[in-house]
Amino acid sequence: MQTESAHSQSTFDFATYLAEKRVLIERELDAYLISKEPKMLWESIRYSVLEGGKRLRAILCLTTGLAVIQEKLSTDEVVQTVLPCACAIEMIHAMSLIHDDLPALDNDDLRRGKPTNHKVYGEAIALLAGDALLMLACETLLTKTPKLISMDSIATVTNELCRATGAEGMVGGQVYDLEFTGRVEQLRTEGGIASDTSTLELIHRGKTGALIKFSAWSGAKLIGASDKELGQINKFSEVLGLAFQIADDLLDVTGDVKSLGKTPGKDQAANKVTWVTLFGEEETRSRLKHLEAEGLELLDNLDCASEPATALRRLLQYAIHRSN
Ligand code: IPE
Ligand code: IPE
Ligand code: MG
Ligand code: MG
Ligand code: MG
Numbered sequence: 001m002q003t004e005s006a007h008s009q010s011t012f013d014f015a016t017y018l019a020e021k022r023v024l025i026e027r028e029l030d031a032y033l034i035s036k037e038p039k040m041l042w043e044s045i046r047y048s049v050l051e052g053g054k055r056l057r058a059i060l061c062l063t064t065g066l067a068v069i070q071e072k073l074s075t076d077e078v079v080q081t082v083l084p085c086a087c088a089i090e091m092i093h094a095m096s097l098i099h100d101d102l103p104a105l106d107n108d109d110l111r112r113g114k115p116t117n118h119k120v121y122g123e124a125i126a127l128l129a130g131d132a133l134l135m136l137a138c139e140t141l142l143t144k145t146p147k148l149i150s151m152d153s154i155a156t157v158t159n160e161l162c163r164a165t166g167a168e169g170m171v172g173g174q175v176y177d178l179e180f181t182g183r184v185e186q187l188r189t190e191g192g193i194a195s196d197t198s199t200l201e202l203i204h205r206g207k208t209g210a211l212i213k214f215s216a217w218s219g220a221k222l223i224g225a226s227d228k229e230l231g232q233i234n235k236f237s238e239v240l241g242l243a244f245q246i247a248d249d250l251l252d253v254t255g256d257v258k259s260l261g262k263t264p265g266k267d268q269a270a271n272k273v274t275w276v277t278l279f280g281e282e283e284t285r286s287r288l289k290h291l292e293a294e295g296l297e298l299l300d301n302l303d304c305a306s307e308p309a310t311a312l313r314r315l316l317q318y319a320i321h322r323s324n
Helices: 006-011 014-032 039-050 056-067 075-101 117-121 123-144 151-165 170-180 184-190 198-222 227-254 275-279 281-300 306-321
Strands: none
Touching: 014 039, 014 056, 014 075, 014 123, 014 306, 039 075, 039 117, 039 123, 056 075, 056 198, 056 227, 056 306, 075 117, 075 123, 075 151, 075 170, 075 198, 117 123, 123 151, 151 170, 151 198, 170 198, 184 275, 198 227, 227 275, 227 281, 227 306, 275 281, 281 306
């Protein structure tokens, strides 16, 4: 058990931590995604992966890698070991955003302050760029992870990435999201669901939670965390993933287009089942408050290095209190 010291809290500069990790991740992504033929496909891929984004999932992956207490690797070696996985996660995430914005799904025109991928490259290329990114992510994890990690371990992590992304994870969650779209009133009047959050959790844990859970788990797994540590990290990241999507639901109502970089008010307009459309703003804020307390408590019980423990706390708070 380790509660962070007041000292480490006060000396830890979270803004610098985020900025440094973002530079590292973006430099690596840029190197992995060198433009080739067909030009339009690679332009489309680079457009959605490289420009903008908080990089929260990739930073989470690096941070849980750094959190594992071990003697064999320096901080820099840990980062280099986990970086390909962190980049693979950003590729999957970018793919999910490209597809999520398509007219067949959320039909959005603005993402990260720019026109969505299909608005620039057309729907066909947007679909295909997403397909390519799925495979590029697996390729990156399998071929770029340093050889000091056993192929067995890399295969385990790659398998988990496939599960988190596919029908049992993100893709399944997106399907639940679509299935429940337009049914807010029905769910309210039918009762049951209004008092029972299981439908929302089914959607949120799938479409958003699965990749966030993988992000936290994979960094620690690659660095050799024990099953006990991985179990604790999973519990924490389930709270983080749920809170992250609930905060996104809230931002759709409270955010402005400039800071969000995407069009607000879309959930209400599309009659999406979100925390806010089902339970209202006040209840949503209260749920977030509870999740913040729960997540912080779980971190108190996590046996890990002091600075990464502080970074994980801040990441949870950032996920909940962010403005974009
Ligand atoms: C947006 O994710 C999609 C959701 C799962 C809510 P982010 O809010 O992490 O998007 P970027 O990467 O920072 O643009
Ligand atoms: C997106 O959820 C989840 C995935 C991309 C998998 P949202 O549809 O709420 O995300 P935004 O609001 O468009 O970023
Ligand atoms: Mg969506
Ligand atoms: Mg969307
Ligand atoms: Mg949203």
